[in-house]
Amino acid sequence: MRVISAQEVSGTLAWPALIERLANTFRQGVEAPPRHHHAMHRKDGEATMLIMPAWEQAGYIGMKMVNVFPQNANAGLPAISGLYILCEGQHGTPLACIDGGALTSWRTAAASALAARELSRQSASSLLVVGTGKLAPMLIEAHATVRPINKVRIWGRNPEKSAALAERFRDRFDCESVTDLETAVAEADIISCATLSTEPLIQGKWLQPGSHLDLVGAFRPSMRETDGRCLTRSEVFVDTYAGAKGEAGDLLQAMDEGALQESDLRAELAELLTGTKPGRSSDEAITVFKSVGASLEDLAAAIEVWEAREDKA
Structure with a gap:
């Protein structure tokens, strides 16, 4: 072996x-x-x-x-x-x-990029990464593989870490660290969140028509990266129904609040990739992809x- x-x-x-x-x-x-x-x-x-x-x-x-x-x-x-x-x-x-x-890091970022390939607008060129952990640089690399990314913004709780990460990519992209998360969300075509937050970071009122929200981090029912309005305003897709219904804190807490129902989930990745169910309904739609990881x-x-x-x- x-x-x-x-x-x-x-x-x-x-x-x-x-x-x-x-x-x-x-x-x-x-x-x-x-x-x-x-x-x-x-x-x-x-x-x-x-x-x-x-x-x-x-x-x-x-x-x-x-x-x-x-x-x-x-x-x-x-x-x-x-x-x-x-x-x-x-x-x-x-x-x-x-x-x-x-x-785990490679497959998680690759799954996010795969979902973005299926759900984000083909012209999506600006990416916001929320979080500065090990997965953050990989999400930049992976998303840039499937979409013509030329502008990258990075937000993190530790400004020094986000600034250091931005410096790593400055020779390849228009890449900057940001502290104003609301403005950064409003200006991004793709927002990719990879945190262990237990409180909402992204508010639904910030999302702009045509954007794609990738939620990687919260993998337990007690965790969440978004408020309920992010989901009520969006077309929601998941990596697998089983994982989403069992562990996706963003979805489960929104359901508890009455902001989302299981029937609101549009499709899991397998259905998107086999053509069993459609992806985004229009260029103006807001799409959300929630993953918790799958074996x-x-x-x-x-x-x-x-x-x-x-x-x-």
Whole structure:
């Protein structure tokens, strides 16, 4: 069994190929039982363990174990760490143990970009990233793969971090750190949020016609990045119905407030990609994509790492 480090994951994957791998896997489908979600209560705050299995009918088998420690920011460490075990499908023999944090970051950003490819206006050229964690630069890279992004704005609770991130991309984009979130939201074609917030950051009244809101962060019922009006004004899409209805705090809290009903969810990614259900209704519509992550995405990304690595060998 090969051990594949975070550096090898990043050195092997490429956004176009990974995004297309995800698209094909969503179209074809895999077996994906509900993920195990375990809260770990600690003196420094709550952490989360996730266990996510998936397998193809006649192909690979995989399982991810990931730990989410929001308090790691205080120690200068990534919030997400873990590992992925990829096995061959005929006999169940393990093939690789892959760094789970890197795999999660790549597949999460790729799924957001895939959704933006299906839902945002084709001419979308300005991107606002809300959050400055490990995922933020990857969201910039991934969205720029599927849309003609030339203007990037970055907002974070720590202005020094957002300024440093903006500096990294200034040679490629018109890229600036911002402190006025309301104005930045109003001026962006795509808004991508990747935070662990438990209070709304984005207000629905700020969203402009034609914009696309990508909600990556809040992956538990107690978390949210938007107020209810963001959803009442928008056409709402999700990565999977099961994940959205079970863990998407933005949606669940809006439902509790009466701002959203399950029937308001337009489609999950598989339905968009197979053409079973349509995407945005018009260029003036506001679209929202809410993801909490799916084991299908991890399996697809792990296969892409394994096969791309083998091709290079």
